[in-house]
Amino acid sequence: MFSFFEKRLKPFPDELPGRPPATLWAFCWYYTRGVWQWLLLMSLFVAIIALIEVSLFGFLGNIVDWLATADRETFLEQEGSTLVMIGAVVLLGLPLLSLLVSTIIHQTLMGNYPMRIRWMAHQYLLRQSFGFYQDEFAGRIATKVMQTALGVREAVMKLMDVLVYIGVYFLGGMVLVASFDVRIITPFLVWLALYVAVLSRLLPRLHQVSKEQADARSMMTGRIVDSYTNIMTVKLFAHAQQEEAYARESMDDFLGKVYKMMRLGTWLDVSIDTLNALLLFAVGFVSIGSWLLGDSSIGGIAVAIGLVLRMHGMSHWIMWELAGLFENLGMAHDGMNMLSKVQSVTDIADAPPLKVTRGEVNFDRITFHYGKDKGVIDDFSLHIQPGEKVGLVGRSGAGKTTLMNVLLRLFDLESGRILIDGQNIAEVSQESLRAQIGVVTQETSLLHRSIGENIAYGRNHATQEDIISAAKRANAHDFIMDLHDLDGRQGYDARVGERGAKLSGGQRQRISIARMFLKDAPILVLDEATSALDSEVEAAIQENLMDLMKGKTVLAIAHRLSTISALDRLVVIDRGSIIEQGSHEALIAQKGLYSELWRRQSGGFIE
Structure with missing residues (x-):
């Protein structure tokens, strides 16, 4: 039975x-699509349970009146069938309804519903732009x-669930009390008005504090995770106390929000207790007065006092x-501000996949400023022929x-535009674009998984033999x-x-290079691909890298000029513009920026 209800709602649409x-309610409704049928069914059963429970109070009043006047000798004969029916409702009906509601809530909704939300949010966030993640803590996200x-x-x-039960129960109770004496419902209605006024005053403040607390909690978590993620930097600079202060600042802020919420909780408790005391006194006063006047029965008083309690x-x-409810709305509202951000890099509708047949790359008068007014790259053009190996050279920050x-x-x-084999990369799917480009970056970050899984990231369904072969080509097999x-x-x-923290920088980079060997993409981008390798290891894999480049288009970025000096063409850029290009020998002869950089790396500092 549990398995049946657990499978009624797909956790991964x-x-x-x-x-x-x-907007908040539209945001909640968006993530409730496909779930609302079960929520309505839950509400229906909850409403039925509330009606039955109110009816039992009415039955209690009738029993009191029956017992006050009934003859013991004939009571069971007169009311026996009614007692059996009520017994069946109590012993069978309510437990069965409770079982249905409980299985819908706990088996169908409690686990699957939030997992659907996490899955949908995760899918959306994975397609957010790189810039989105540069502006946020991973732990906070x-x-x-x-x-x-x-x-x-x-x-x-x-x-x-709760509001349906409350609404049906209260209305049913008022109808029941009115059936005994309509005057007794007056204290209930006054109490309701005051109760709503108190909640209307305090709950919106609780909602606002909850939003602030949710944001403070995520900020606190983000700061703590940031320290753990960069623990090596913390230790190298002996900044444990500084990180403690950094985390404590956010913890103090979070604790301040907690104090505000607890103060509101105290006010709510005291206010409700006061209203309840007034309600008990008022209902008792009116009920007894009604009975003294002969307008209400003992059963009616019992029902009224029972409902008050x-x-x-x-x-x-x-x-x-x-x-x-308000606290959770606050958390939902806080999360909505992040999860509903527009994806700044998206595919056009029905974007076709990129098809690479030759590997020609053309930067056609491109401009990019990272959202600034100027700087970085302005009106830049570079044409890379199919199979050409091009090295990019320049000072840090050149672009x-x-x-x-x-x-x-x-x-x-x-x-501007970037074309690959004549196809504008803005008009093809991002996944297909990146699938055709192999990249080894300067800062290699590995997933917290096995070595084999990290290498296999380069190709779906790679075999163990493929993984080992790629590792050997990257001279990584022995240390693995x-x-x-x-x-x-x-x-x-x-x-x-x-992030591969258990490996050295050189080991991480060799794993990354192995992934590139396995991916075997027609276009290769090497961003300081061997920067973390010592000279001996670099020399050992350089020949394999050159073999991999054969027949492929290569764009290599390097500060260590010896790693790219043998490429077909070197392009020197400064402030986002090309200032020199040509072979290594030609650029040395020009005695420009490249020649200056080469001289410094080959002994110029000694001079």
Whole structure:
């Protein structure tokens, strides 16, 4: 039975999500698509349970009146069938309804509903631009995804579970009390008006504090994760105390928001207790007065007092459920601000895949400023012939890595276009574009998975033989075989730690190069591909790299000029413009910027 209900709702929808709305209720509804049928069914059963429970109070009043006047000798004969029916409802009906509601809530909704939200949010965020992740903490993003899913689930389910139950129960109770004496409902209505006024005053403030607290929590988590992620930097600079202060600042801010919320909680408790005391006194006063006048029965008084005592407990439950509703709305609203951000780099509708047959690359008068008014790259053009090996040279900040970023379409150009075999990369799918370009970056980051899985990232469904072959070509096989982790896994099964922290820089880069060998893309981009290798290891893999380049178009960025000096053409850029180009020998003869950089790297500093 549990398995049946668990499979009623797909936790991982097949359709690719779009951008969620940027208004709160539309945002919640967006993530409730495909779930609302089960929410309505839950609400229906909850409403039936509330009606039955109110009816039982009415039955209690009738029993009191029956017992006050009935003859013991004939009571069972007169009321026996009614008692049997009520017994069946209590012993069979309510438990069965409770079982249905519980299985819908716990098996169908509680697990699958937030997982759908996380899955859809994760899919959308994976397609966010590279710039989006440059502006956010990874830990903060993950926290927002997790808490937003729970916030939406709790907010929607409380609305359709708790509020339905409360509404049906209260209205049914008022009708029941009115059936005994209409005057007794007056204290209930006054209490309701005051109750709503208190909640209307305090809950919106709770909602605002909840938003602030959710943001403070994610900021605190982001700062802590940032310290852990960069633990080597923290230790190298002996900044443990500085990181403590950095984290404590956000912890103090979060604690301040917690204090504000707890103060509001105290005010809510005191206010509701005061209203409940007034309600009990008022209902008792009116009920007894009505009985003295002969307008109300003993059963009516029992029902009224019973409902007051029930409402005394329910009012606190309702208050905290509504407080939870506003708190979860605050978390959902906080997450909405991040999850509904527009994707700045998107595919056009029905974008075709990139087809690379020759590997010609043409930067056609491109301009890109990272959103600034000027600088970086202005009106830049560079034509790379199919199979040509081009090296980019220039001082730091000249725009070399930016050219790689726009070629991979991590950012969209402000003007101009980039063509690959005559196809504008802005008009093909991003996935197909990046699948045709092999990249080894200057700062190699590995996934916290096994060595084998990291290498296999270069090609889907790669075999173990493919992985080992690629590692050998990158001169990584020997050190891989010596690796082991704390769980006893060895060789290609060993885990590398977060971002590859358990490996040296050179080892990480050789793993990255192995991925490139395995990917075997027709266009290669090398961004300081051997910068973390010592001279001996670099020389060992240089020949394999040159073999891999045969028949491919290569764009290589390097500060170590010896690694690119043998390429077909060297292009020297400065401030986003080409100032020199040609072979190594020709550029040395020109005695320009390249010649100056070469002289410094080959002994000029000694002079």
